[in-house]
Amino acid sequence: xxxxxxxxxxxxxxxxxxxxxxxxxxxxxxxxxxxxxxxxxxxxxxxxxxxxxxxxxxxxxxxxxxxxxxxxxxxxxxxxxxxxxxxxxxxxxxxxxxxxxxxxxxxxxxxxxxxxxxxxxxxxxxxxxxxxxxxxxxxxxxxxxxxxxxxxxxxxxxxxxxxxxxxxxxxxxxxxxxxxxxxxxxxxxxxxxxxxxxxxxxxxxxxxxxxxxxxxxxxxxxxxxxxxxxxxxxxxxxxxxxxxxxxxxxxxxxxxxxxxxxxxxxxxxxxxxxxxxxxxxxxxxxxxxxxxxxxxxxxxxxxxxxxxxxxxxxxxxxxxxxxxxxxxxxxxxxxxxxxxxxxxxxxxxxxxxxxxxxxxxxxxxxxxxxxxxxxxxxxxxxxxxxxxxxxxxxxxxxxxxxxxxxxxxxxxxxxxxxxxxxxxxxxxxxxxxxxxxxxxxxxxxxxxxxxxxxxxxxxxxxxxxxxxxx
Ligand code: C2O
Ligand code: CU
Numbered sequence: 311x312x313x314x315x316x317x318x319x320x321x322x323x324x325x326x327x328x329x330x331x332x333x334x335x336x337x338x339x340x341x342x343x344x345x346x347x348x349x350x351x352x353x354x355x356x357x358x359x360x361x362x363x364x365x366x367x368x369x370x371x372x373x374x375x376x377x378x379x380x381x382x383x384x385x386x387x388x389x390x391x392x393x394x395x396x397x398x399x400x401x402x403x404x405x406x407x408x409x410x411x412x413x414x415x416x417x418x419x420x421x422x423x424x425x426x427x428x429x430x431x432x433x434x435x436x437x438x439x440x441x442x443x444x445x446x447x448x449x450x451x452x453x454x455x456x457x458x459x460x461x462x463x464x465x466x467x468x469x470x471x472x473x474x475x476x477x478x479x480x481x482x483x484x485x486x487x488x489x490x491x492x493x494x495x496x497x498x499x500x501x502x503x504x505x506x507x508x509x510x511x512x513x514x515x516x517x518x519x520x521x522x523x524x525x526x527x528x529x530x531x532x533x534x535x536x537x538x539x540x541x542x543x544x545x546x547x548x549x550x551x552x553x554x555x556x557x558x559x560x561x562x563x564x565x566x567x568x569x570x571x572x573x574x575x576x577x578x579x580x581x582x583x584x585x586x587x588x589x590x591x592x593x594x595x596x597x598x599x600x601x602x603x604x605x606x607x608x609x610x611x612x613x614x615x616x617x618x619x620x621x622x623x624x625x626x627x628x629x630x631x632x633x634x635x636x637x638x639x640x641x642x643x644x645x646x647x648x649x650x651x652x653x654x655x656x657x658x659x660x661x662x663x664x665x666x667x668x669x670x671x672x673x674x675x676x677x678x679x680x681x682x683x684x685x686x687x688x689x690x691x692x693x694x695x696x697x698x699x700x701x702x703x704x705x706x707x708x709x710x711x712x713x714x715x716x717x718x719x720x721x722x723x724x725x726x727x728x729x730x731x732x733x734x735x736x737x738x739x740x741x742x743x744x745x746x747x748x749x750x751x752x753x754x755x756x757x758x759x760x761x762x763x764x765x766x767x768x769x770x771x772x773x774x775x776x777x778x779x780x
Contacts, residue, residue, distance in 0.1 A: 411757025440580020654732025
């Protein structure tokens with residue numbers, strides 16, 4: 311018994327399972343009879359939020375930014391009653407979960423958008439442990455305050471850290487300098503005023519601040535706090551601290567470091583990686599990384615520098631009294647940060663060795679001047695679907711033929727980066743200008759799924775396609 315209707319006259323909804331028999335069978339197979347049921351109410355509404363010295367009028371889940379974390383265990387059934395008090399239609403996409411297709415939150419593809427005043431009952435088995443998150447899949451809503459962590463614990467592998475914190479990185483535009491994301495998106499699509507922007511396009515950012523840096527937008531935040539009043543992670547000296555990092559930014563890749571500390575990357579997008587210890591890590595939009603460090607004694611800036619924008623978001627790691635200067639330069643940030651090139655999924659979590667049955671080119675095109683972002687030369691919805699048959703392995707050869715960063719995200723599946731020394735499983739991958747990756751995907755979750763650039767503005771300006779499971 312799954313799902314509920316959206317009819318406001320019948321808020322309890324007539325319970326219905328997935329209409330598609332293949333989707334229904336996959337969901338039944340996933341669900342353990344003994345599964346715990348976790349129920350959550352999620353109210354999307356207009357709210358005033360204090361970002362640490364800056365108050366903004368925005369849209370949020372429940373009045374806070376980020377919204378309240380949802381925490382479940384792998385195998386649980388999650389039931390979320392979404393109440394839409396926004397002045398616009400909305401949905402929720404559960405970023406990183408291989409869930410039942412009709413709960414994936416893409417309007418027209420997976421469900422009808424939920425009208426203002428309406429509600430929708432999401433219900434699905436949560437199959438995948440790891441650091442995930444959720445956000446709407448409608449227009450530019452993600453670039454308001456509508457996002458929150460979805461942490462799925464692995465009952466078989468709780469980890470051996472002492473302290474855990476979730477850090478959500480974001481570039482904040484809404485209600486700064488009279489801006490809002492929907493207007494920004496419309497302006498970009500109409501054709502951008504390129505003055506002052508050409509020289510900056512290599513940095514992977516479209517929405518730069520004022521020309522002389524005098525207009526302070528976007529703001530950069532960690533857990534909804536600017537550097538003026540940073541979020542603090544409290545620990546004791548010597549403790550093992552797990553930081554779950556989520557980049558919720560619409561338009562910003564971050565270079566992450568912790569002053570005075572190395573850290574060890576232990577997972578990405580819900581998959582463990584062979585541990586790599588580093589000073590700094592590059593995190594694309596939509597990507598997640600779990601890192602572990604041994605806390606020193608003192609107060610240490612945690613810094614996420616916005617690539618190409620020369621500004622930063624910050625938090626503090628505190629194990630003793632004292633001041634942390636979150637604006638100071640960090641030696642950890644000098645030099646090349648760790649990227650996916652250094653990371654490998656352990657053998658236990660890799661796809662089986664196998665040749666692909668079907669290969670699709672995924673050529674990423676477009677430029678800032680036209681603001682047409684394309685896949686294989688076309689803009690969504692005109693991009694031919696990337697098709698695959700049940701049980702097949704598809705190889706997606708993703709090439710970035712532009713000068714911008716494109717964090718590519720696949721719904722409902724993970725891919726494995728092939729053709730490099732160590733295979734790496736992910737669901738979101740930052741593809742830098744000129745880069746090419748071969749991504750192997752096993753068609754194991756029936757339905758129609760989005761694959762798109764998680765630069766929100768690129769995705770909404772055409773860089774989206776369907777991964778179509780036939
Ligand atoms: Cu987090 Cu289709 O997106
Ligand atoms: Cu992009």
